Amino acid sequence: MRWTISKTETADTAGDLLVFPIFQKNEKADLKSLLKGTKGGIRPTAAGQTPAAGLKKKVATSGFVAKASSMLPVYCSNTKAGWLLLTGFGDEKKVGLETIRKAAGTVAQKARNMKTARILVAVPDSARLGIDDAAFTRAWVEGAEMGLSAVGILKTDKKSKDIPASWKFLADSSRHKALRAGVAEGEKFAAGCNFARALVNEPPNLQTPVKLAEAAQKMAKEEGMSCKILTVPQMKKLNMGGLLGVGQGSSNPPRLIALKYKGGKSKKSPTVALVGKGVTFDTGGISLKPGANMDLMKSDMGGAAAVLGAARIIARLGLDVNLVTIVPTAENMPDGNAIRPADVLTMANGKTVEVLNTDAEGRLILGDALWYAGRGKPDYIIDAATLTGACVVALGNHFAGLMSNSSELIDSLKQAGGETFERVWHLPLIDEHKDAMKGTWSDLKNLGPREGGALTAAGFLSHFVPDDTQWAHVDIAGPSYAEKGSATSPVGGTGFGARLLARAVQIIVS
Ligand code: BES
Ligand code: MN
Ligand code: ZN
Numbered sequence: 001m002r003w004t005i006s007k008t009e010t011a012d013t014a015g016d017l018l019v020f021p022i023f024q025k026n027e028k029a030d031l032k033s034l035l036k037g038t039k040g041g042i043r044p045t046a047a048g049q050t051p052a053a054g055l056k057k058k059v060a061t062s063g064f065v066a067k068a069s070s071m072l073p074v075y076c077s078n079t080k081a082g083w084l085l086l087t088g089f090g091d092e093k094k095v096g097l098e099t100i101r102k103a104a105g106t107v108a109q110k111a112r113n114m115k116t117a118r119i120l121v122a123v124p125d126s127a128r129l130g131i132d133d134a135a136f137t138r139a140w141v142e143g144a145e146m147g148l149s150a151v152g153i154l155k156t157d158k159k160s161k162d163i164p165a166s167w168k169f170l171a172d173s174s175r176h177k178a179l180r181a182g183v184a185e186g187e188k189f190a191a192g193c194n195f196a197r198a199l200v201n202e203p204p205n206l207q208t209p210v211k212l213a214e215a216a217q218k219m220a221k222e223e224g225m226s227c228k229i230l231t232v233p234q235m236k237k238l239n240m241g242g243l244l245g246v247g248q249g250s251s252n253p254p255r256l257i258a259l260k261y262k263g264g265k266s267k268k269s270p271t272v273a274l275v276g277k278g279v280t281f282d283t284g285g286i287s288l289k290p291g292a293n294m295d296l297m298k299s300d301m302g303g304a305a306a307v308l309g310a311a312r313i314i315a316r317l318g319l320d321v322n323l324v325t326i327v328p329t330a331e332n333m334p335d336g337n338a339i340r341p342a343d344v345l346t347m348a349n350g351k352t353v354e355v356l357n358t359d360a361e362g363r364l365i366l367g368d369a370l371w372y373a374g375r376g377k378p379d380y381i382i383d384a385a386t387l388t389g390a391c392v393v394a395l396g397n398h399f400a401g402l403m404s405n406s407s408e409l410i411d412s413l414k415q416a417g418g419e420t421f422e423r424v425w426h427l428p429l430i431d432e433h434k435d436a437m438k439g440t441w442s443d444l445k446n447l448g449p450r451e452g453g454a455l456t457a458a459g460f461l462s463h464f465v466p467d468d469t470q471w472a473h474v475d476i477a478g479p480s481y482a483e484k485g486s487a488t489s490p491v492g493g494t495g496f497g498a499r500l501l502a503r504a505v506q507i508i509v510s
Contacts (some may be wrong), residue, residue, distance in 0.1 A: 003183045004168040007173045017083045019107055022066040023092040023123045046239035050150025054381035062388055068099050069106040095129050096423040100139035104449035105487035111164040119164045123171040133175050141186030143488050151196040151490040163422025188316040193495035196309030200493025204281035204298045209329040210254035216257045216308055216508050223315035230256035241345035242364035247330035249338025254330035261315050263320040271322040272505055273373035277309025277362045277385035278304030278329030285332045287359030302480030303384040321509045332361045344442050352442035360446040362387045363460045370464040381471045384497045391475040400479055403429040403458035406470035416503035422496050433459030
């Protein structure tokens with residue numbers, strides 16, 4: 001999609017659909033200003049009506065109330081755009097960034113249905129919204145691009161998806177600089193999110209660990225990052241028993257993906273490691289999952305998608321940070337060669353782990369990946385993983401669980417999530433959770449008590465994080481996949497975490 005900014009009068013700008021924001025309880029005054037701003041140029045269809053009376057009548061008879069994301073299309077013969085879309089923003093005191101994203105996504109989906117290619121957006125007064133111009137366009141661009149992220153790309157009757165193709169914000173020239181800056185950021189965040197979504201949506205027969213590594217390598221090249229991919233012999237040299245163990249039941253071999261972005265501008269620039277769980281399909285292994293909804297386990301690489309999407313955003317923003325992105329990727333399958341309950345694996349950090357349940361595979365591959373990340377002595381490590389059903393039971397689909405040893409990371413991630421609307425909920429992580437994962441036959445076991453399953457999973461991971469490193473674990477099992485579409489997120493992978501982690505890193509380095 002193409003985004004531009006113009007100062008042309010509302011009624012005189014060429015386009016196919018003019019979006020005009022209206023606020024709840026203020027409908028009359030907003031309509032009046034619309035009519036004034038267009039010098040009476042807006043003329044609804046009915047013959048014999050004066051423009052103002054016609055529009056007012058149309059709005060009155062439709063019962064239009066400007067609730068957030070409500071819309072009323074009005075045809076007007078006297079604007080170049082033809083169609084006018086009155087777009088509700090709700091109560092102006094309650095407008096947040098997500099209100100804007102949702103309105104934009106709703107408009108975008110509507111425009112696609114109406115097959116309108118060129119959209120004009122009259123930018124509302126920033127003082128009135130309490131949201132500055134850059135934040136407005138950033139959120140609008142994100143909402144529209146995310147609302148139209150591709151679904152059904154493998155359908156053979158696929159039609160062209162470039163509708164709407166162009167968007168133009170209309171505002172005084174004094175506001176253009178800020179609006180333009182917001183557009184540029186919004187495009188980057190949306191691109192990272194949609195990239196993550198596409199990775200999650202890819203079917204598991206086409207997206208094996210090798211293919212995921214190829215996708216990461218391609219992205220790294222496009223964004224100017226270096227990329228190293230460890231194959232089985234290299235993982236054996238590093239004694240990565242966890243990643244090798246989980247991968248050994250599949251004919252699709254595991255990989256460890258390591259991307260590096262050297263954005264640090266000085267010696268003081270921090271090093272951040274992002275680590276994402278990349279199980280391309282989770283059958284549960286020998287501890288096989290039940291059949292119902294097992295197809296959703298193609299999304300078990302949602303953490304990998306999140307960190308790769310975040311890396312793409314961070315590189316495009318050119319943040320002052322040295323970023324390493326680590327993705328352990330494997331397919332968890334039952335097979336004659338698969339690991340079994342009671343097996344003992346030796347992890348890359350030398351610790352022995354008894355496998356009590358082969359479905360607790362995420363922590364096994366992450367243990368090795370966290371150790372690998374820690375070897376580079378980063379200042380911060382953040383991992384994202386679709387790790388536990390327990391976290392979904394506790395928090396549902398609208399929150400990720402956040403467990404951390406660092407108040408700075410907790411604050412940054414909470415702030416970032418509030419802004420991107422990828423919300424995190426801080427859960428406890430104490431020594432008791434770490435100790436609960438000590439094994440009977442070996443140092444650790446991969447299955448803890450039933451209660452507090454999200455917390456003890458984090459406790460397990462903590463055994464692989466260097467003691468003095470600030471670390472946060474984000475369990476995204478709930479929000480990473482949506483079985484129902486919304487204004488900003490079609491059905492499927494949500495890309496949850498890509499914008500969150502990029503924004504958190506942006507906060508950390510600011
Ligand atoms: N990938 C699953 C967790 C999951 C569940 C993700 C629901 C998305 C939606 C993970 O590998 C898993 O199977 N976890 C087990 C752990 C248990 C055996 C300790 C779980 O949560 O049941
Ligand atoms: Mn599992
Ligand atoms: Zn899993």
